[in-house]
Amino acid sequence: MNLLKIEGLRVFFRSGDKIVKANNSIDLEVTDNEIIGIIGETGSGKSILGRAIMTLLSENTEISGKIIYRGEDLLSLSESRLRSIRGKSIGIILQNPSAALNPVLSIGDQITEIFRYHEGMSKQEARIRTAGILEMVGIDPDRMGEFPHQFSGGMKQRIMIAMGMAFSPELLIADEPTKGLDPETKDNIVNLLRDLVRSKNMSLILITHDLDVAEKMCDRIAVMYAGEIIEMASISNILAEPRHPYTQVLLASLPDKGLKSIPGESPGLSSLPSGCRFNPRCIYATDKCKKDHPAMLLTEIGTDVRCFLYDGGQD
Template identity: 80%
Template sequence: MSLLKIERLRVLFRSGNRIVKANNSIDLEVMENEIIGIIGETGCGKSILGRAIMTLLSENTEVSGKIIYKGEDLLSLSENKLRDIRGKNISIILQNPSAALNPVFSIGDQISEVFQYHDKMSKQNAEIKTAGILEMVGIDPCRMREFPHQFSGGMKQRIMIAMGMAFSPELLIADEPTKGLDPDTKKSIINLLNRLVRSRNMSMILITHDLDVAEKMCDRIAVMYAGEIIELAPVCDILAEPGHPYTQVLLRSLPKKGLRSISGESPSLSSPPSGCRFHPRCEYVMDICKQEHPELFFTDTGTEVRCFLYNGGQDQS
C-alpha cells in the first residue's frame, strides 16, 4: 500500500541572478514497509528532494506539484500542522551530524525535546524515554549529559538516528547517513538502520551516492541526474541490468567494477542542456535526444527509464 506519493514536484530557488532548477517534475511513490534509495552524483538534487518532503526549504524556494501523505498534500498544510507531522510521522536524519546537532545543549536535552514537544511529557519522563532510545542505538544512557563534541563521528550519527527514530515514524528520510565514516563504522550504521527500520515496519527513503550502501539496504532504487529521476526499478534489477546509459556508466565507476570514470561533467541545474539532460555525455546519443525531453518509459521488465532508447527512438542523423 502507498504511504507517500510525489506528483510532478518542481523545486526552484534563486542563487544570485540565476534560477536553480533543483528538482524537475519528480514522480515517486513510497510504499509501506519499503526502503527506497535515491542515488546519484553530488549536486543532482537528492538532498533537496528530502528537504522538500519535510517542507524544510528556504524562503526563496518555489515549490509546485504535490506531496501526498495519508490523503493530504503536505505542500498545502499550515506550518502548525506540519510541525505535528515532522519528527513524529515523518522524520529526517540530516547529513553532517556535527552541523545538525546543537553544540551548546547536551545530547539528552536535544533528544528529550522531541518527546516534550510532541507528547507534552514532563522533563523527567522525557529523559526516561531518551535513555531508552540511546540504549537502542548502542549509546550508554549515562552519557546523555554530554555534549556533541564529546562524541566520535560514528556516535554522532547514532545520536541522529536516535532522534529520527524517537517516535518510530512511518517514514524516515536518511540523508547520506554513512558519509565520511570509515568502513567499519559505516557497516555498523548500515546494520543498525536496517535492523531498526525493518523491525518496526517503517518505510525509509535512503539518500546516498554510495551504491554499495543502497545495494545492501534498499528494495527499489531511483537514480537521479540533473534534478530528475532517470531510472526506477527494484534494486536487484537495476544492478543486474541497468537500463539508462547514465546508470550503466555510474555502475561501471564502482571500484569493484573497475573504477572507470564518467566522461564529461554534470550539467548546471541553472542552465541544463536542451532535450535529454544526459545527452552531452551519452555514448548512445541520437538527434531526438538533443531536441526533445524524454518522459519515463516502461521497459519490458517493468523498469521505468527516462530514455528514448525505450520508446523506439531512431537516429535521425
C-alpha cells in the first residue's frame, strides 16, 4: 500500500537573478515497510526533495505538484496540521549533525523538547522517554546532560537517529546519514539504522551519494540527475543491469568497479541543457537527445528509465 505518493513535484527558487530548478516533475511512490534510496552526485537535488517532503523550504521557494501522505496532500495543509505530522508521523535525520544540533543545549534537553512539544509530557516523563530512545541507539542515558561537542561524529549521528525516530514515525527521511564517517563507524550506523527501521516496520527514504550504503540498506533505488529522476528500479536491477547511461557510468566510478571517472561535469540547476539533461556527457547522445526531453519508460525487466535508447528506436 502507498504510504507516500509524489506527483509532478517542481521545486524552483531564485538565487540572485537566476532560477534554480532543484526538482522538476518528480514522480515517486513509497510503500509501507519499504526502504528506498535516492542517489546521485552532489547538486542533483536529492536533499531538496527530502526537505520538500517535510515542507521545510525557504519562503522564496516556488513549489507545485502533489505530495500525498496517507491521502492528504501535504502542500495544501495548514501549518498547524503540518506541525502535527512533522517529527511524529514523518521524521527526518538531517545531514551534518554538528550543524543540526544546538551547541548550547544538552542532548537530553534537545530530545526531551520533542516529546514535550508533540505529547505535552511533563519534563520527568520526557526524560524517561529520552533515556529509552538514547539506549535504543547505543548511547548511555547517563550522558543526557552532555553537550554535542562532547560526542564523536558517529555518536552525534546516533543522536540524530534518536531524534528522528523518537515517535517511531511511519516514514523516516535520512539525508546523508553516513557522510564524513570513517568506514567502521559508517558500517555501524548503516546496521543500526537498517535494523531499527526494519524492526519497527517503518518506511525509509535514504538520501545518499554512497552506493555501497544504498546496496546494504535499500529495496529500490531512484537515481537523480540534474533535478529529476532518470532511473528507478529494484536494487538488484540497478546493480546488475543499470539501464540509463548515467547510472552505468556512476556504477563504473565505484572503487570495486574500476574507479572510472565520469566525463564532464553535472550542469548547474540554473543552467540546464536542452533535451536530455545528460546529453552533454553521454556517449550515446544523438540530435534527438539534444532537442527533446525523454519521458520515463518502463523496460522489459521492470526498470523505469528516462532515455531514448528504450523508446523503440531513435529518430
